[in-house]
Amino acid sequence: MQGILLxxxxxxxxxxxxxxxxxxxxxxxxxxxxxxxxSHEKIIMLGxxxxxxxxxxxLGMSNIMSAILTIILLGIFGALxxxxxxxxxxxxxxxxAVVATVMLGQILxxxxxxxxxxxxxxxxxxxxxxxxxMGATVAKSYVYIIIVAVxxxxxxxxxxxKTKPGKGMTCVSINKTASALMGIxxxxxxxxxxxxxxxxxxxxxxxxxxxxxxKQQMATMIALKGFCAGVIGxxxxxxxxxxxxxxxxxxxxxxxxxxxxxxxxxxxxxxxILFMLFSPKGLVGVRDHVRNLxxxxxxxxxxxxx
Amino acid sequence: xxxxxxxxxxxxxxxxxHGVSFRIEENEIVSIIGANGAGKSTLMKSIMGVVxxxxxxxxYQGENIxxxxxxxxxxxxxxxxxxxRDVFATVSVQDNLEMGAYSRKxxxxxxxxxxxxxxxxxxxxxxxxxxxxGTLSGGExxxxxxxxxxxxxxxxxxFDEPSLGLAPIIVDEVFDRIKYINQELGISVVLxxxxxxxxxxxxxxxxxxxxxxxTKEGKSSxxxxxxxxxxxxxxx
Ligand SMILES: Nc1ncnc2c1ncn2[C@@H]1O[C@H](COP(=O)(O)OP(=O)(O)O)[C@@H](O)[C@H]1O
Ligand SMILES: [Mg+2]
Numbered sequence: 001m002q003g004i005l006l007x008x009x010x011x012x013x014x015x016x017x018x019x020x021x022x023x024x025x026x027x028x029x030x031x032x033x034x035x036x037x038x039s040h041e042k043i044i045m046l047g048x049x050x051x052x053x054x055x056x057x058x059l060g061m062s063n064i065m066s067a068i069l070t071i072i073l074l075g076i077f078g079a080l081x082x083x084x085x086x087x088x089x090x091x092x093x094x095x096x097a098v099v100a101t102v103m104l105g106q107i108l109x110x111x112x113x114x115x116x117x118x119x120x121x122x123x124x125x126x127x128x129x130x131x132x133x134m135g136a137t138v139a140k141s142y143v144y145i146i147i148v149a150v151x152x153x154x155x156x157x158x159x160x161x162k163t164k165p166g167k168g169m170t171c172v173s174i175n176k177t178a179s180a181l182m183g184i185x186x187x188x189x190x191x192x193x194x195x196x197x198x199x200x201x202x203x204x205x206x207x208x209x210x211x212x213x214x215k216q217q218m219a220t221m222i223a224l225k226g227f228c229a230g231v232i233g234x235x236x237x238x239x240x241x242x243x244x245x246x247x248x249x250x251x252x253x254x255x256x257x258x259x260x261x262x263x264x265x266x267x268x269x270x271x272x273i274l275f276m277l278f279s280p281k282g283l284v285g286v287r288d289h290v291r292n293l294x295x296x297x298x299x300x301x302x303x304x305x306x
Numbered sequence: 307x308x309x310x311x312x313x314x315x316x317x318x319x320x321x322x323x324h325g326v327s328f329r330i331e332e333n334e335i336v337s338i339i340g341a342n343g344a345g346k347s348t349l350m351k352s353i354m355g356v357v358x359x360x361x362x363x364x365x366y367q368g369e370n371i372x373x374x375x376x377x378x379x380x381x382x383x384x385x386x387x388x389x390x391r392d393v394f395a396t397v398s399v400q401d402n403l404e405m406g407a408y409s410r411k412x413x414x415x416x417x418x419x420x421x422x423x424x425x426x427x428x429x430x431x432x433x434x435x436x437x438x439x440g441t442l443s444g445g446e447x448x449x450x451x452x453x454x455x456x457x458x459x460x461x462x463x464x465f466d467e468p469s470l471g472l473a474p475i476i477v478d479e480v481f482d483r484i485k486y487i488n489q490e491l492g493i494s495v496v497l498x499x500x501x502x503x504x505x506x507x508x509x510x511x512x513x514x515x516x517x518x519x520x521t522k523e524g525k526s527s528x529x530x531x532x533x534x535x536x537x538x539x540x541x542x
Contacts (some may be wrong), residue, residue, distance in 0.1 A: 183409025
C-alpha cells in the first residue's frame with residue numbers, strides 16, 4: 001500500500017511538472033506579446049517527431065545528441081515563428097493571431113504525417129525501465145521528468161532574476177511601452193521568448209515520448225491540462241503556473257485512486273472550472289484573499305494602523 | 307539640439323497634433339504648459355517614437371530620427387519620464403534603476419557607481435532599494451522614475467507632469483532635483499506641466515499648447531507677466 005502511494009505521488013509530481021512546463025511555455029509568450037500560442041500542442045508534438053523520427057531514426061544519432069539537436073532546432077523554429085507570426089500580428093486584432101497560430105498547428109499536424117508517417121514512433125532504450133525502492137516500482141521516465149523540469153525551472157529563475165535580458169523580459173511583460181522607453185528592444189525580447197518557449201516545447205516532446213509515444217495527438221491532453229494548470233495557478237505568473245501544475249498533477253493522481261478511473265481526466269477540467277467560478281485569479285487569488293483576511297484581523301486587533 | 311518641425315499626429319481618425327514645432331538647445335530647461343488634453347504627452351510620445359507622426363520631421367543633433375524605433379531613440383540619448391511614472395511595480399527599486407541603463411553597456415562597477423549617484427541624489431531610494439517599486443509612495447515613485455531616467459546618462463531628459471498628484475512639499479523637492487539635473491549634470495530638460503507657475507519659474511523658455519497646437523512661445527520670464535497667460539494659466 002505504501003509502495004503504491006509512493007508510486008502515485010512520484011508519477012503525480014512528474015505529470016505535475018509536465019503541466020507546469022506547458023503552463024510556463026505558453027505563459028512566457030502571453031507575457032511577452034499578449035497572445036496565446038494555440039499551436040503549442042503541435043510544437044510539443046514536433047519536438048517528439050524531430051527527436052525520435054529525425055534525429056534518432058533517420059540520422060542514427062545517440063539519444064543525448066538527438067535531444068540536444070532537437071532542442072536547438074525547435075529554438076530556431078521559434079525564432080522563425082516569432083518573425084513571421086508573433087511580431088507582425090501582435091498589434092492586430094487578437095482574432096487574427098489566434099487564427100494564425102491555430103493554422104500553424106494544423107499545418108504541423110498534417111506535415112507530421114507526410115514527413116514521419118502515420119504510425120506512432122517509440123524511442124528505444126530511452127528513459128525506459130523502472131527504479132524500485134521502498135517497495136515501489138517507479139518508471140524511470142517519471143524520475144527523469146522531475147529532474148529535467150527542476151533544472152529547467154531553476155535555469156529560468158536564474159535567467160529572469162539575474163540576467164539583464166531576463167530582467168528586461170520581465171519588464172516587457174509588465175509594461176511594453178515603459179520597457180521600450182528604457183531602451184529595451186521589444187521585438188528582440190519577443191524573439192528570445194519564442195526561442196525559450198519552443199525549446200521548452202521541444203523538451204516536453206522529448207521527455208513525454210516514452211510515456212505517450214510520438215504521434216499526432218501525443219500532446220493533446222497535456223496541452224489542455226497545462227492550460228488548466230495556468231488558470232488554476234493564476235494566469236500570467238510563472239511561479240503560479242508551476243504551482244498550478246503541481247497541484248493539478250497530484251490532485252489528479254489521488255483522484256484516480258478515489259474515483260473511478262474514467263473520471264481522472266475530468267478532474268483537471270472540473271478543478272479549472274471551480275477556480276474560474278470561485279477564484280478567477282487562481283491560487284494567486286486565494287493567497288491574496290488569505291493575506292487580506294490576516295491583514296484585516298491584525299487591523300481589528302489594532303496592531304497595524306494604516 | 308532637438309528640433310521638431312511641423313508634426314501632425316493622429317490617434318486613429320482623431321488628430322491630436324495639428325502641425326507642432328518645437329526645439330530645445332543644449333543646457334536649456336524648456337517647459338510646455340497647457341490644459342488637460344492639449345496634446346503635450348502626444349508631443350513627447352511622438353518624439354520618442356511611441357506614436358508616429360503622419361507628417362513633419364524630428365531631428366536630433368542634425369540626424370533625422372522621425373522613424374527610428376523607440377529603443378534606438380533612447381540609445382541616442384533622449385529619455386522620457388512618462389506621465390504616471392510607469393515604474394515596474396513588481397520589480398525591485400534597484401532593478402528598476404538597472405533597467406534605466408538598459409541601452410548602455412555598463413560594467414557592474416560602473417553600474418554600482420551610478421546606483422550610488424542616484425542614491426545620493428534620492429536618499430530615500432537607497433533605504434528602499436530592495437523593495438518592490440509598487441510599494442513606494444507616489445513621491446518616491448516619481449523620484450525612482452527620475453533616477454531611472456538618468457541611469458542611461460541622457461543628453462535630453464523629458465519629464466511629463468512630474469508634480470501630478472504629489473503633495474506640495476514633495477513637488478518642491480522634485481523641482482529642486484530637476485534644476486539640479488540641468489545645472490549640475492548639464493542635461494537639457496523638457497518639462498511638461500499643468501502647474502504653469504512652477505513650470506514658468508523653473509524654465510528658460512516655454513511653449514503654450516492648446517488643442518494640439520502651440521499658441522504661444524517665448525522666454526518664461528516674459529510669459530509669466532503676459533496678461534493672457536496670467537488669466538488662463540496662473541489664475542490671476
Ligand atoms: N491612446 C490614445 N488614444 C486615443 N486618443 C488619445 C490617446 N492618448 C491621447 N489621446 C487624445 O489626444 C489628445 C491629446 O492628449 P494628450 O497628449 O494626452 O494631452 P495632454 O498630455 O496635454 O493632457 C486628447 O484629446 C486625448 O483624448
Ligand atoms: Mg499628458
